[in-house]
Amino acid sequence: MPSSHQVIKRLRQSSIRLAFILAIFLPVFAGGAQAQPNALIQSTVYLPQVSGAAPALSNAGRPLFRYGIVVSDTKYYPEVAKMGFGYVKLFMSWNTIESTKGQFGNYPDFAVNQAHANNVQIVALIFDTPAWANNGVHNPTNPPPTADNVAEFGNFMGAVAAHYKGQIAAYEIWNEENVSDTWGGQNPDPARYVSMLRAAYPKIKSSDPDALVISGGVANTADGNGTSAIGDLIYLQAILQGGAIGNVDAIGIHPYPGPCAPEATSCPAVPGTYFQRAVEEHNVVAQYADLPMWITEAGYFSVPSAIDPTASICDNGGGIGGFNRYEVSEATKANYLVDAYQYAYTNWPWLGMFMMMNLDFTMDSGRAQCDPVRFWSILTAPNGNGGAAGEGQAYTALKNMTKVAPRVTTDPPPSGGYPQTEGTATITGRVSDPAVTGPLTIDQVTTTIDTPSGPSSPLATASFNASGSFSVVVDVRTLSAYVNHQTYFGIHTVQDGWLLGSGGVQVKPLIRANVSSLQFQVVPGGGQPPNQVVTLLRNDQSTDPFGWAASMSPAASWLHYSLTSGGRTGTFSITLTGLTPGQTYQTTVTISCTSAPGYFANNIVIPVTFNYNP
Numbered sequence: 001m002p003s004s005h006q007v008i009k010r011l012r013q014s015s016i017r018l019a020f021i022l023a024i025f026l027p028v029f030a031g032g033a034q035a036q037p038n039a040l041i042q043s044t045v046y047l048p049q050v051s052g053a054a055p056a057l058s059n060a061g062r063p064l065f066r067y068g069i070v071v072s073d074t075k076y077y078p079e080v081a082k083m084g085f086g087y088v089k090l091f092m093s094w095n096t097i098e099s100t101k102g103q104f105g106n107y108p109d110f111a112v113n114q115a116h117a118n119n120v121q122i123v124a125l126i127f128d129t130p131a132w133a134n135n136g137v138h139n140p141t142n143p144p145p146t147a148d149n150v151a152e153f154g155n156f157m158g159a160v161a162a163h164y165k166g167q168i169a170a171y172e173i174w175n176e177e178n179v180s181d182t183w184g185g186q187n188p189d190p191a192r193y194v195s196m197l198r199a200a201y202p203k204i205k206s207s208d209p210d211a212l213v214i215s216g217g218v219a220n221t222a223d224g225n226g227t228s229a230i231g232d233l234i235y236l237q238a239i240l241q242g243g244a245i246g247n248v249d250a251i252g253i254h255p256y257p258g259p260c261a262p263e264a265t266s267c268p269a270v271p272g273t274y275f276q277r278a279v280e281e282h283n284v285v286a287q288y289a290d291l292p293m294w295i296t297e298a299g300y301f302s303v304p305s306a307i308d309p310t311a312s313i314c315d316n317g318g319g320i321g322g323f324n325r326y327e328v329s330e331a332t333k334a335n336y337l338v339d340a341y342q343y344a345y346t347n348w349p350w351l352g353m354f355m356m357m358n359l360d361f362t363m364d365s366g367r368a369q370c371d372p373v374r375f376w377s378i379l380t381a382p383n384g385n386g387g388a389a390g391e392g393q394a395y396t397a398l399k400n401m402t403k404v405a406p407r408v409t410t411d412p413p414p415s416g417g418y419p420q421t422e423g424t425a426t427i428t429g430r431v432s433d434p435a436v437t438g439p440l441t442i443d444q445v446t447t448t449i450d451t452p453s454g455p456s457s458p459l460a461t462a463s464f465n466a467s468g469s470f471s472v473v474v475d476v477r478t479l480s481a482y483v484n485h486q487t488y489f490g491i492h493t494v495q496d497g498w499l500l501g502s503g504g505v506q507v508k509p510l511i512r513a514n515v516s517s518l519q520f521q522v523v524p525g526g527g528q529p530p531n532q533v534v535t536l537l538r539n540d541q542s543t544d545p546f547g548w549a550a551s552m553s554p555a556a557s558w559l560h561y562s563l564t565s566g567g568r569t570g571t572f573s574i575t576l577t578g579l580t581p582g583q584t585y586q587t588t589v590t591i592s593c594t595s596a597p598g599y600f601a602n603n604i605v606i607p608v609t610f611n612y613n614p
Contacts, residue, residue, distance in 0.1 A: 062435045063292065064496055065345050067403055068123060068355035070297065074111050076360045076389065077118040079379065083399045087121050087169065089296070089355055093128040094156055101132045101152065104159050112167055116452035116488055119502055121169040123214070123296070123355065126157065126200075134184070142175065143184020144192050154199030161207035166490055166498070167452050168208070170353075172252055172296055173200055174216035178235040180228035182219075188230045190238035194247070197239075201247040210498050214353075215244060217252035217296035218281070222272035232277070233284050240288040250352055253281050254297040259328045262340040269325050275340055282350055292352040298340070299357035299376045300333040300394070301326035307362050307380040307392055311369055319370030327375075334397035337378075341401060356398075363389050406433040406440070408491060408501030423477035427487060427503035430469045436495050439468035444492035447472055449479070452488045452500075460487055468493075472503070479507045513572070513591070513604045520576065520610040534606065536570035536591065548572070549592055556587040559608060563591070576610060585610040 068087030069080055080088055096106050115122050131138040133149035145153045157171065176182040177193050193216075201213050224231035230238070236251065244251075255278040258270035267274040275298065282293050301323060304314035307330070317324035328336065337356065344351050361367065362377035378398065380390040391399075410429035431440045447460035459478070464470040472489055479485050484504045491499050514535040536548065548563040548570055560575045572591060579585065591604040 062345070062349050062404075064352060064433075064435070065405060066353040067341070067405060068353055070355060070358040072358070072361050072364050074114040076363070076379065077114050077120060079359060079389070079391075079395075080120050081118045083395065084401075084403050085120070085398075086405060087123055087353070087355065088115055089172075090115070090122045090124050092124040092126055092160070094126060094133075094153070095128040095130040095138060097160065098156050099130050099132075101130075104156075104163070107160075107163055112164065113451060116167065116500065116502070117486060119500070121500055122167070123170045123172055123353070124160075124164075124168050125172045125175055125216075125296075126160075127175055129153075129184075139184045141184050142182050143186060144174075144177075144189070144196060147192070147195075150192075150195045150199050153196055154203045157200040158203030158207050161204040161211055164211075165208040166210070166446065168211055169498070170212035170214050170249075170294075171200075171204060172214040172216060172294075173197060173248075176219040176254065177216045178218045178224070178230045178232060179221060187227050188235065190230070190235060190242055194239050194242040194244055197244055197247040210492075212249040213247070214250045214252045214294050214296065215239065215248045217254040217294075219254055220256060220273055220277050232281060236281060236284050237288075240285065245289045245291075248291065250292045250294045251281075251285050252294050252296045253278055255281070255295060256298050256357075257300065257336070257340065259301070259326055262336060262343050275343075278344075278348065278351070282348070286350075292350055293348075294353035294355070295344070295351065296353065296355045297357045298354070300328050300336050301372075302330060302333055302375045302377070302392075303327050304370065304375050306330050307375065307377060308369075310381075311374075314370035314375075319368075320372045320375070323372045323375070330393040333378075334393040337394050338397050338401045341398070341403075345404060359395075360389065404434045406431065406493075406496045406499050408489075408499050410501065410503045423475060425474045425476055425505045427472040427474065427489075427505070428469070429471075429501065429503070430467075431491055431493055431496075431499055432468060433493075433496055439466075440496065441466060441494040442468060442470060442491055443494055444490075445470055445472070446490040448488045449474065450485055457487075460489075462489065464491075474505050476505060476507050479505070513606060515606070517607045518574070518609070520608075532574040534572040534574070536572060536604065551590050551592075552587045553590070554587060556585065556608075558585055558610075559587060559589075561589070572606075574608070579610070583611075 066087050067085040068089065069083070069085050070089045071077065071080060077088065090108065090111055092108060098104055099106075112122060127142050129139070129143055129145050133145040133152055134143055135146060144150075161168070161171070173196060174182075174193065178188045180187055183189070197213070197215065204211055204213055218232040218235055219229075221229045221231050224234060232253070255275050256273050257264070257275035258267040258273040260267035260269065260274055262275040264274050265276045278293065278295065285291055285293065304311040304320065314320050315324075341354055344354050356378075357376045358373070358378075360377055360379045361371075361374045362379055362381045364374065367374055378392050378394040380392040408429060408431050410427055431442060433440055442464040445462035445464055446456045447462050448455075449457045449459055459475045461473045462470060470489075470491060472487060474485075474487055476485070484506050486502050486504055488500065488502045491501065493499060518532060518534070520532075547565060550561055550563060550572065552559065558576055558578050560577060562573045564571045564573075572589075586607070586609050589606045589608055591606070
């Protein structure tokens, strides 16, 4: 029989998995775009990085270290960016995307776009076998595909990687596959799991060579029981001997620390659970291959009422199934989490990711009040379950924590914005990595506008140099006004691979007149002044005719006008009548567009002055 801690942990992971079915597969929102410059550029900093002064952690030459966190609701992705974390875990259901064999749809595009809009990258956890690949039964406890459908799993992964080429940083294949509760109730089977890796890896790499493939994070199960739970060290040895080498880019682990400090090599409160288990797992892997390790889950557990005052009924073990053994104070949680990140970065050069559990499950109103997974959160619910989010002590500590990671920064626009007389806006920036001596070497830049999906946009032209600087010139002449058009760029560096960034381009449309003011004067014997024609010019490239309107202030019965439109140009014709000699007449005419109300940032304003002195 597994220990009580093992049973509790497996139950926790089952509840985590179900949350993402509800929270991540949201509708995709799309918007159209039409016309006009000038443009104002808004600067954005991309964050698998940290802003501010040079970090105290040097460790120069260390391989890339990624800061990640599990998030339930996409609306909290901005909180991830504020923390300076660069990665989120997105649970991606095979059953949702390919519920019918060979028919792909219902991709979580909205979640992917939201992540990129907030400048965070995605680790997609693949789970949830559809019924057709599991003897006609959909089992929500995550069984593997049947042996005759393993190849179909590979085909599915190839389709997903093609759909999200350049948008998904890594794919984690399954979750805690060494315990039966996350293996469909079946006894874990390392050979079957390796067959899934063998099927998926070449398909993913064929579709998206830069996407990483991570083995599913194994649960800490000590020595296991030989049937429903295989010890994590035993399981890792089995998959490495069985063919995982060459079919993964990193090994996933879940070294939850219990309530003990990150440096502890044992934790009496929860035997078998301690952060330093990662070292033991790495030592096993290192016997077979030089593979990096990824922590794809780990975190500290709060006293329930400390992050949700309405959850006091869950304190002292009430309704949380023994998880009170994991509890730490909020101050301890904050200190331990920062220590864990800093310790891992400094002491484990083989660790490529630390994905913390979790950001916001406290806020998940669809969960039972005492669902244990809520209390690993670092956002608090001061108004109760489902209330407004608050930033707990651990959130603040992690936000302020020194981070060492690659970054993309863009320069702010000059004061007053960019006068884009030619209909272009230029985003400039650079890439850097504190762990690399000297500048990063850029060898490729891709760009899209308003969505991270799809091929590079013809409206954006990128250039770069050997010093790690780049620029993106955006043609704004066909972009909508009053919209912050996000330009996404993927920057590939020789040292760190792909880094993602973005910059906002605010389009400011204008119309111009060939005169800025009109002044008439009639000398003796001159009679009435001649008619005047003002030409109106739109500075976009559209040829669609616009309708125009004019207003006068003050009202002027002596001025008559007509407005015509011919596409990019229009005319404002003026006739003056009923004038009294010796008088000066003044009014201001404001011309605006009627076919697209509010379309232009600035109306044409033409002061009209007439002095009649025959």
